[in-house]
Amino acid sequence: MNQIIFVAFFLQICFAFDFNKYNALDKIEKYLAIFNRNQGTVKSKVEIIGKTFEERSIYMVKMFTKRKTRCGSCKGKSKKAILVDGGMHARDFISHAFVLYFLNFLKTTQAGFYLVKKFDWYLIPVLNPDGYEYANNFERLWRKNRNPFNETCIGTDLNRNYGMQWDPENGGSRNPCNEFYSGPFRFSELESQAERKLMLKKAFIGYLSIQSFGQLWIYPWGFTKDPVPDKSTLDKCAKAAAAAATTRHGVVYNSRQTSERSTLGGLSSDYAKAAGIRFPYEVLLRDKGTFGHLLPEDQIIATCEETTDAVIAWVNCVCAEMM
Protein backbone atom coordinates (compact mmCIF):
# COMPACT_ATOMS: atom_id res chain seq x y z
CA MET A 1 0.00 0.00 0.00
CA ASN A 2 2.82 2.38 0.87
CA GLN A 3 4.32 1.64 -2.49
CA ILE A 4 1.08 2.50 -4.23
CA ILE A 5 0.76 5.80 -2.39
CA PHE A 6 4.35 6.58 -3.24
CA VAL A 7 3.83 5.92 -6.94
CA ALA A 8 0.69 8.07 -6.97
CA PHE A 9 2.58 10.80 -5.19
CA PHE A 10 5.50 10.48 -7.58
CA LEU A 11 3.36 10.67 -10.68
CA GLN A 12 1.44 13.71 -9.53
CA ILE A 13 4.14 15.76 -7.85
CA CYS A 14 7.09 15.14 -10.14
CA PHE A 15 5.11 15.78 -13.27
CA ALA A 16 2.72 18.34 -11.85
CA PHE A 17 -0.17 16.90 -13.76
CA ASP A 18 -3.40 18.29 -12.42
CA PHE A 19 -6.41 15.98 -12.73
CA ASN A 20 -8.69 18.80 -11.59
CA LYS A 21 -8.06 20.65 -14.83
CA TYR A 22 -8.64 20.35 -18.53
CA ASN A 23 -5.01 20.13 -19.58
CA ALA A 24 -3.68 21.36 -22.89
CA LEU A 25 -2.31 18.86 -25.38
CA ASP A 26 1.38 19.52 -24.65
CA LYS A 27 0.79 18.88 -20.92
CA ILE A 28 -1.09 15.68 -21.74
CA GLU A 29 1.66 14.42 -24.02
CA LYS A 30 4.31 15.12 -21.40
CA TYR A 31 2.23 13.20 -18.86
CA LEU A 32 1.75 10.24 -21.22
CA ALA A 33 5.51 9.89 -21.66
CA ILE A 34 5.87 8.66 -18.09
CA PHE A 35 3.81 5.60 -18.96
CA ASN A 36 6.47 4.47 -21.37
CA ARG A 37 8.45 2.82 -18.62
CA ASN A 38 8.17 -0.81 -17.89
CA GLN A 39 8.13 -0.44 -14.12
CA GLY A 40 5.77 -1.32 -11.33
CA THR A 41 3.20 -4.06 -10.98
CA VAL A 42 1.18 -2.73 -13.86
CA LYS A 43 3.31 -2.48 -16.98
CA SER A 44 2.66 0.19 -19.55
CA LYS A 45 3.90 1.15 -22.94
CA VAL A 46 3.19 4.13 -25.19
CA GLU A 47 2.71 3.63 -28.90
CA ILE A 48 1.88 5.93 -31.78
CA ILE A 49 -1.04 4.45 -33.72
CA GLY A 50 -1.24 7.11 -36.40
CA LYS A 51 -0.63 10.68 -37.48
CA THR A 52 -3.20 13.39 -38.10
CA PHE A 53 -3.59 15.84 -40.96
CA GLU A 54 -1.64 18.43 -38.96
CA GLU A 55 0.97 15.74 -38.34
CA ARG A 56 0.32 15.25 -34.68
CA SER A 57 0.81 11.79 -33.20
CA ILE A 58 -2.13 9.78 -31.93
CA TYR A 59 -0.86 8.13 -28.77
CA MET A 60 -2.05 4.89 -27.24
CA VAL A 61 -1.07 3.58 -23.82
CA LYS A 62 -1.06 -0.16 -23.38
CA MET A 63 -1.49 -1.47 -19.81
CA PHE A 64 -0.73 -5.06 -18.94
CA THR A 65 0.71 -7.33 -16.29
CA LYS A 66 3.89 -9.28 -16.68
CA ARG A 67 2.28 -12.62 -16.11
CA LYS A 68 -0.54 -13.66 -18.38
CA THR A 69 -3.37 -13.78 -15.88
CA ARG A 70 -6.88 -14.53 -17.03
CA CYS A 71 -10.12 -12.73 -16.68
CA GLY A 72 -11.61 -13.64 -13.31
CA SER A 73 -12.92 -17.13 -13.50
CA CYS A 74 -12.94 -17.37 -17.29
CA LYS A 75 -10.92 -20.55 -17.22
CA GLY A 76 -9.26 -21.87 -20.31
CA LYS A 77 -9.51 -18.61 -22.19
CA SER A 78 -6.53 -16.47 -23.13
CA LYS A 79 -6.36 -12.96 -21.75
CA LYS A 80 -8.50 -10.53 -23.68
CA ALA A 81 -8.07 -6.82 -24.24
CA ILE A 82 -10.24 -3.73 -23.95
CA LEU A 83 -9.96 -0.62 -26.10
CA VAL A 84 -10.85 2.81 -24.71
CA ASP A 85 -10.80 6.09 -26.59
CA GLY A 86 -11.27 9.68 -25.51
CA GLY A 87 -11.62 12.90 -27.39
CA MET A 88 -13.20 11.63 -30.59
CA HIS A 89 -15.03 14.94 -30.48
CA ALA A 90 -12.71 17.81 -29.70
CA ARG A 91 -15.06 19.69 -27.39
CA ASP A 92 -15.73 16.74 -25.05
CA PHE A 93 -13.01 17.92 -22.66
CA ILE A 94 -14.28 15.71 -19.84
CA SER A 95 -13.67 12.65 -22.00
CA HIS A 96 -9.92 13.32 -22.36
CA ALA A 97 -9.82 14.11 -18.65
CA PHE A 98 -11.46 10.80 -17.75
CA VAL A 99 -9.15 8.62 -19.84
CA LEU A 100 -6.12 10.32 -18.25
CA TYR A 101 -7.57 9.85 -14.76
CA PHE A 102 -8.32 6.23 -15.56
CA LEU A 103 -4.75 5.63 -16.80
CA ASN A 104 -3.46 6.84 -13.46
CA PHE A 105 -6.07 4.71 -11.67
CA LEU A 106 -5.00 1.55 -13.51
CA LYS A 107 -1.33 2.21 -12.85
CA THR A 108 -1.38 3.28 -9.22
CA THR A 109 -4.27 1.66 -7.33
CA GLN A 110 -5.03 -1.83 -6.10
CA ALA A 111 -8.46 -1.75 -7.75
CA GLY A 112 -6.79 -0.71 -10.99
CA PHE A 113 -4.35 -3.58 -10.73
CA TYR A 114 -7.28 -6.01 -10.52
CA LEU A 115 -8.70 -4.57 -13.74
CA VAL A 116 -5.37 -5.03 -15.49
CA LYS A 117 -5.14 -8.58 -14.16
CA LYS A 118 -8.44 -9.32 -15.83
CA PHE A 119 -7.77 -7.61 -19.15
CA ASP A 120 -5.05 -5.85 -21.10
CA TRP A 121 -6.06 -2.22 -21.69
CA TYR A 122 -5.39 -0.13 -24.77
CA LEU A 123 -6.19 3.50 -24.07
CA ILE A 124 -6.22 6.40 -26.53
CA PRO A 125 -6.65 9.57 -24.43
CA VAL A 126 -6.81 11.97 -27.38
CA LEU A 127 -8.05 10.38 -30.59
CA ASN A 128 -8.50 13.76 -32.26
CA PRO A 129 -5.51 15.88 -31.17
CA ASP A 130 -5.83 18.43 -34.02
CA GLY A 131 -9.41 19.10 -32.99
CA TYR A 132 -8.56 19.29 -29.29
CA GLU A 133 -5.78 21.78 -29.87
CA TYR A 134 -8.09 23.89 -32.03
CA ALA A 135 -10.92 23.76 -29.50
CA ASN A 136 -8.54 24.72 -26.71
CA ASN A 137 -7.04 27.67 -28.55
CA PHE A 138 -9.68 29.00 -30.92
CA GLU A 139 -13.17 27.55 -30.79
CA ARG A 140 -14.10 25.80 -27.55
CA LEU A 141 -17.13 24.02 -29.03
CA TRP A 142 -15.28 22.56 -32.04
CA ARG A 143 -16.41 18.98 -32.64
CA LYS A 144 -14.73 17.62 -35.77
CA ASN A 145 -11.14 16.94 -36.79
CA ARG A 146 -9.21 19.53 -38.84
CA ASN A 147 -8.93 17.84 -42.19
CA PRO A 148 -9.75 20.45 -44.87
CA PHE A 149 -11.48 18.55 -47.65
CA ASN A 150 -13.30 21.77 -48.34
CA GLU A 151 -11.27 24.97 -48.29
CA THR A 152 -13.83 27.05 -46.45
CA CYS A 153 -15.36 24.43 -44.20
CA ILE A 154 -12.91 22.26 -42.34
CA GLY A 155 -13.22 18.94 -40.57
CA THR A 156 -15.12 15.67 -40.47
CA ASP A 157 -17.20 14.29 -37.62
CA LEU A 158 -15.16 11.19 -36.78
CA ASN A 159 -18.15 9.50 -35.18
CA ARG A 160 -19.97 9.50 -38.54
CA ASN A 161 -16.95 8.36 -40.53
CA TYR A 162 -16.58 4.70 -39.52
CA GLY A 163 -17.30 2.00 -42.03
CA MET A 164 -20.30 0.25 -40.55
CA GLN A 165 -23.32 1.52 -42.50
CA TRP A 166 -21.55 4.82 -43.27
CA ASP A 167 -24.37 6.99 -44.55
CA PRO A 168 -24.46 10.80 -44.60
CA GLU A 169 -28.26 10.56 -45.01
CA ASN A 170 -28.54 8.70 -41.71
CA GLY A 171 -27.75 11.22 -38.98
CA GLY A 172 -24.67 12.57 -40.77
CA SER A 173 -24.23 15.11 -43.52
CA ARG A 174 -22.77 15.53 -47.02
CA ASN A 175 -22.15 19.21 -46.31
CA PRO A 176 -18.57 19.94 -45.16
CA CYS A 177 -19.88 23.01 -43.34
CA ASN A 178 -22.12 20.82 -41.18
CA GLU A 179 -21.04 19.78 -37.71
CA PHE A 180 -22.00 16.18 -38.50
CA TYR A 181 -20.18 16.01 -41.84
CA SER A 182 -19.65 12.30 -42.48
CA GLY A 183 -16.57 12.81 -44.66
CA PRO A 184 -16.41 12.20 -48.43
CA PHE A 185 -16.37 8.42 -47.97
CA ARG A 186 -16.18 5.80 -45.21
CA PHE A 187 -12.92 5.87 -43.26
CA SER A 188 -11.72 8.94 -45.13
CA GLU A 189 -10.06 10.21 -41.92
CA LEU A 190 -6.63 9.38 -40.52
CA GLU A 191 -7.99 9.15 -36.97
CA SER A 192 -10.77 6.67 -37.78
CA GLN A 193 -8.34 4.73 -39.99
CA ALA A 194 -5.86 4.45 -37.12
CA GLU A 195 -8.49 3.09 -34.77
CA ARG A 196 -9.87 0.70 -37.38
CA LYS A 197 -6.38 -0.74 -37.86
CA LEU A 198 -6.13 -1.32 -34.14
CA MET A 199 -9.58 -2.90 -33.91
CA LEU A 200 -8.75 -5.33 -36.69
CA LYS A 201 -5.25 -6.15 -35.49
CA LYS A 202 -6.15 -7.13 -31.96
CA ALA A 203 -8.99 -9.37 -30.79
CA PHE A 204 -10.63 -6.94 -28.35
CA ILE A 205 -13.49 -8.14 -26.19
CA GLY A 206 -14.64 -4.63 -25.21
CA TYR A 207 -14.62 -1.09 -26.55
CA LEU A 208 -15.52 2.09 -24.71
CA SER A 209 -15.72 5.33 -26.63
CA ILE A 210 -15.76 7.99 -23.93
CA GLN A 211 -17.74 11.05 -25.02
CA SER A 212 -20.03 13.72 -23.61
CA PHE A 213 -22.63 14.61 -22.70
CA GLY A 214 -25.82 12.85 -21.53
CA GLN A 215 -24.98 10.54 -18.57
CA LEU A 216 -25.68 7.52 -20.69
CA TRP A 217 -24.22 4.15 -21.64
CA ILE A 218 -25.34 3.23 -25.15
CA TYR A 219 -24.67 0.21 -27.30
CA PRO A 220 -25.20 -0.94 -30.95
CA TRP A 221 -26.90 -0.75 -33.15
CA GLY A 222 -27.00 2.94 -33.90
CA PHE A 223 -27.60 2.75 -37.63
CA THR A 224 -30.85 0.83 -37.29
CA LYS A 225 -33.60 0.36 -34.73
CA ASP A 226 -33.12 -3.39 -35.07
CA PRO A 227 -31.50 -5.01 -32.06
CA VAL A 228 -28.14 -6.79 -32.14
CA PRO A 229 -28.53 -10.54 -31.58
CA ASP A 230 -27.04 -10.30 -28.08
CA LYS A 231 -28.84 -7.13 -27.11
CA SER A 232 -29.93 -8.49 -23.72
CA THR A 233 -26.30 -9.13 -22.75
CA LEU A 234 -25.13 -5.69 -23.87
CA ASP A 235 -28.05 -4.12 -22.07
CA LYS A 236 -27.32 -6.00 -18.86
CA CYS A 237 -23.73 -4.71 -18.70
CA ALA A 238 -24.78 -1.16 -19.62
CA LYS A 239 -27.34 -1.24 -16.81
CA ALA A 240 -24.72 -2.51 -14.35
CA ALA A 241 -22.37 0.30 -15.36
CA ALA A 242 -25.02 3.02 -15.19
CA ALA A 243 -26.21 1.81 -11.79
CA ALA A 244 -22.67 1.86 -10.37
CA ALA A 245 -22.07 5.36 -11.74
CA THR A 246 -25.31 6.56 -10.19
CA THR A 247 -24.49 5.05 -6.80
CA ARG A 248 -21.21 6.95 -6.43
CA HIS A 249 -22.54 10.51 -6.19
CA GLY A 250 -26.26 10.17 -6.83
CA VAL A 251 -25.90 11.64 -10.32
CA VAL A 252 -28.19 9.50 -12.46
CA TYR A 253 -26.86 7.62 -15.48
CA ASN A 254 -29.04 5.65 -17.87
CA SER A 255 -28.55 3.10 -20.63
CA ARG A 256 -30.18 2.12 -23.90
CA GLN A 257 -29.62 1.06 -27.48
CA THR A 258 -27.98 3.94 -29.38
CA SER A 259 -30.76 4.20 -31.96
CA GLU A 260 -33.67 4.30 -29.52
CA ARG A 261 -34.38 7.98 -30.28
CA SER A 262 -32.92 8.29 -33.77
CA THR A 263 -30.64 6.26 -36.04
CA LEU A 264 -27.05 7.26 -36.89
CA GLY A 265 -24.75 5.77 -39.51
CA GLY A 266 -20.96 5.46 -39.39
CA LEU A 267 -20.53 5.21 -35.61
CA SER A 268 -17.34 3.81 -34.11
CA SER A 269 -19.25 1.58 -31.68
CA ASP A 270 -21.28 0.05 -34.53
CA TYR A 271 -18.08 -0.57 -36.45
CA ALA A 272 -16.51 -2.18 -33.38
CA LYS A 273 -19.47 -4.55 -33.12
CA ALA A 274 -19.27 -5.42 -36.81
CA ALA A 275 -15.51 -5.98 -36.41
CA GLY A 276 -16.22 -8.66 -33.83
CA ILE A 277 -15.78 -6.76 -30.55
CA ARG A 278 -18.49 -8.29 -28.39
CA PHE A 279 -18.96 -5.48 -25.87
CA PRO A 280 -18.82 -2.05 -27.56
CA TYR A 281 -20.27 1.07 -25.92
CA GLU A 282 -20.41 4.79 -26.20
CA VAL A 283 -20.16 6.28 -22.74
CA LEU A 284 -21.62 9.76 -22.48
CA LEU A 285 -20.34 11.51 -19.35
CA ARG A 286 -21.80 14.49 -17.48
CA ASP A 287 -23.90 16.40 -17.64
CA LYS A 288 -27.38 16.41 -19.16
CA GLY A 289 -27.20 19.86 -20.71
CA THR A 290 -26.89 22.40 -17.91
CA PHE A 291 -23.30 23.09 -18.93
CA GLY A 292 -23.12 20.54 -21.73
CA HIS A 293 -19.67 20.45 -23.31
CA LEU A 294 -18.59 23.26 -20.99
CA LEU A 295 -18.68 21.09 -17.88
CA PRO A 296 -16.93 23.08 -15.11
CA GLU A 297 -13.58 21.82 -13.91
CA ASP A 298 -14.89 21.35 -10.38
CA GLN A 299 -16.97 18.43 -11.71
CA ILE A 300 -14.03 16.59 -13.30
CA ILE A 301 -12.99 14.43 -10.36
CA ALA A 302 -16.53 13.43 -9.37
CA THR A 303 -17.28 12.52 -12.98
CA CYS A 304 -14.09 10.46 -13.17
CA GLU A 305 -14.87 8.71 -9.89
CA GLU A 306 -18.38 7.67 -10.86
CA THR A 307 -17.23 6.62 -14.33
CA THR A 308 -14.42 4.52 -12.87
CA ASP A 309 -16.98 2.77 -10.67
CA ALA A 310 -19.10 2.23 -13.77
CA VAL A 311 -16.20 0.71 -15.70
CA ILE A 312 -15.41 -1.64 -12.79
CA ALA A 313 -19.03 -2.84 -12.72
CA TRP A 314 -19.00 -3.19 -16.49
CA VAL A 315 -15.77 -5.25 -16.39
CA ASN A 316 -17.31 -7.60 -13.82
CA CYS A 317 -20.38 -8.00 -16.02
CA VAL A 318 -18.30 -8.64 -19.14
CA CYS A 319 -16.21 -11.18 -17.25
CA ALA A 320 -19.31 -13.04 -16.08
CA GLU A 321 -20.89 -12.99 -19.55
CA MET A 322 -17.71 -14.21 -21.25
CA MET A 323 -17.85 -17.58 -19.55
Ligand SMILES: *[C@@H]1O[C@H](CO)[C@@H](O)[C@H](O)[C@H]1NC(C)=O
Ligand atom coordinates in the same frame (compact mmCIF):
# COMPACT_ATOMS: atom_id res chain seq x y z
C1 LIG B 1 -17.46 23.78 -49.52
O1 LIG B 1 -18.70 23.28 -49.16
C2 LIG B 1 -19.77 24.19 -49.36
C3 LIG B 1 -21.03 23.55 -48.80
O2 LIG B 1 -21.30 22.31 -49.41
C4 LIG B 1 -19.89 24.54 -50.84
O3 LIG B 1 -20.92 25.50 -51.02
C5 LIG B 1 -18.56 25.08 -51.33
O4 LIG B 1 -18.62 25.29 -52.71
C6 LIG B 1 -17.42 24.13 -50.99
N1 LIG B 1 -16.15 24.75 -51.33
C7 LIG B 1 -15.22 24.11 -52.04
C8 LIG B 1 -13.95 24.90 -52.25
O5 LIG B 1 -15.35 23.00 -52.47
